[in-house]
Amino acid sequence: MKHYDLAVVGGSFSGLACAQSAAIKGARTIVFERKKTPGAYTQSTGLLVKEIAESINVPRHLTRKIHGIRLYSPNMQCVDLYSDNYYFLATNTGGVLDWMARQVKIAGGLVRCGEKVDAIFRRSDRFVLARQNTSCSYLVGADGVNSSVARQFDLGVNQSVLLGAEYAVAGFDRLDPDYLHVFLDSDHAPGYIGWLLHGVDHTQVGVAVQYPRRPDLKAFVVHLLGHFGGGAEILGKRGGFIPCGGIVRPFAGEHICLLGDAAGMVSPLTAGGIHPAIDIGRRLGQAVADYLNYHGAAPPRAIAGLVPDYTFKRCLRRLHGRFAAPNWLLNACLGNRAFQRLAKIIFFHHRGLFCKEAWREILLKRS
Ligand SMILES: Cc1cc2nc3c(=O)[nH]c(=O)nc-3n(C[C@H](O)[C@H](O)[C@H](O)COP(=O)(O)OP(=O)(O)OC[C@H]3O[C@@H](n4cnc5c(N)ncnc54)[C@H](O)[C@@H]3O)c2cc1C
Numbered sequence: 001m002k003h004y005d006l007a008v009v010g011g012s013f014s015g016l017a018c019a020q021s022a023a024i025k026g027a028r029t030i031v032f033e034r035k036k037t038p039g040a041y042t043q044s045t046g047l048l049v050k051e052i053a054e055s056i057n058v059p060r061h062l063t064r065k066i067h068g069i070r071l072y073s074p075n076m077q078c079v080d081l082y083s084d085n086y087y088f089l090a091t092n093t094g095g096v097l098d099w100m101a102r103q104v105k106i107a108g109g110l111v112r113c114g115e116k117v118d119a120i121f122r123r124s125d126r127f128v129l130a131r132q133n134t135s136c137s138y139l140v141g142a143d144g145v146n147s148s149v150a151r152q153f154d155l156g157v158n159q160s161v162l163l164g165a166e167y168a169v170a171g172f173d174r175l176d177p178d179y180l181h182v183f184l185d186s187d188h189a190p191g192y193i194g195w196l197l198h199g200v201d202h203t204q205v206g207v208a209v210q211y212p213r214r215p216d217l218k219a220f221v222v223h224l225l226g227h228f229g230g231g232a233e234i235l236g237k238r239g240g241f242i243p244c245g246g247i248v249r250p251f252a253g254e255h256i257c258l259l260g261d262a263a264g265m266v267s268p269l270t271a272g273g274i275h276p277a278i279d280i281g282r283r284l285g286q287a288v289a290d291y292l293n294y295h296g297a298a299p300p301r302a303i304a305g306l307v308p309d310y311t312f313k314r315c316l317r318r319l320h321g322r323f324a325a326p327n328w329l330l331n332a333c334l335g336n337r338a339f340q341r342l343a344k345i346i347f348f349h350h351r352g353l354f355c356k357e358a359w360r361e362i363l364l365k366r367s
Pocket of ligand 1: 009010011012013014015032033034035038043044045046047048115116117118142143144145148164165166206238239240241242259260261262266271272273274275277
């Protein structure tokens, strides 16, 4: 049986970011991913916010810059939202994940794919991953919204989720490629939003709803075709659950920590989870290496300052989930300045009202 300092279950954004930084710091690190490659069958739209896009240097051919958001009300009126120097990156999501896996290997870590981890036992000072014939001193559960690591070790589990579905399509010829098109519509996207964008290799159209409702993506596509035209040939489909209830409690135990979707580290309002997955993942990897090799602080304590509690966004999400605004109200709101400013804070300032820039936007700007 081979022993590692750190074993990570799940080779997606959070697990790979964590493994790379732990390996860079000299920890013997291994990642187990159940898919054939980390980039196979991705669930995510893969939009990166500027903050993370600037810090991970994804190869350019895997991304496309988008400068603003065009926000639509149900009657298809729209407003354009920008923030100074802000942008999003559309990505070839699978390509980005395979690139991240290569970064782990370059750093000296191992990524073993086609390995579903399902039996983990605690043996005094170590965890034993029985089928993998592997043991480790520290275990990270980066295995997504239905984390089996969380269940096996009685850690917190996600209670509130959105269900998202997305098509990759050819078509929508009249779509403006400079925007992420976001749709507020309580008929097609009750409790959340719909979206449409020119991605890297094709157009992406998706909708997410508060579970247990189910998204009717076909009806949404038909609805949009009337406005963006050109027909839509479906090339592929993806989707899955998105945690939206905030951080699970507890998200860590002795020598074990959940990360990314498994820990509920997703903005409850925008459903953006890639930024926290990578940002907190990297810090956790460093902290595990420091803890094991240099008697550093316990890893959950080391990341505590980075783990958001999403108070403001959780309140708004609960309101939006429980009292899905009727379409007439959404139509009326879109032209309202205060509503537009709130939308800008939600889309462009991931720390919400805790962000200085957000307050500058509220207090100083006229549009
Ligand atoms: C439809 C949709 C659209 C989204 N769009 C965006 C977006 O545009 N921008 C954004 O920021 N966020 C988006 N999100 C959220 C984002 O994708 C997630 O927050 C992010 O992928 C979380 O990364 P993760 O590494 O924590 O978990 P995941 O990406 O869920 O990865 C978990 C990994 O663990 C593996 N795994 C699970 N169980 C095991 C096991 N037992 N053994 C081995 N491996 C296992 C899985 O195969 C998977 O690779 C979207 C989510 C969905 C569903």
